[in-house]
Amino acid sequence: MEWKKTADAAATWAGGVHPKTLYAAVRRGELQCVRFGAGRNMLFCEAWITEWLLSVADRRTALINKVVTHTRRSSL
DSSP states (O other): OOEEEHHHHHHHTSSSOOHHHHHHHHHTTSSOOEEOSSTTOEEEEHHHHHHHHHHHHHHHHHHHHHHHHHHHHHTO
16 A cells, blocks of 8 residues: 655645645545644545545535536426
């Protein structure tokens, strides 16, 4: 299993998002990480990033479907 620090994980595995996006996802409890040292030192594995990205995509799809369904019903 390969491990990467936040900036590298954000650039390669998370599609180029800003590292602060990963920090926020960890803070919200949506993304796993291993903390080391002091401060914001975190390590990520690719499986955790992939799982997080899929969950974000699922939530957005559900939200879009809800909005589209609501719009269609209100126009009738």
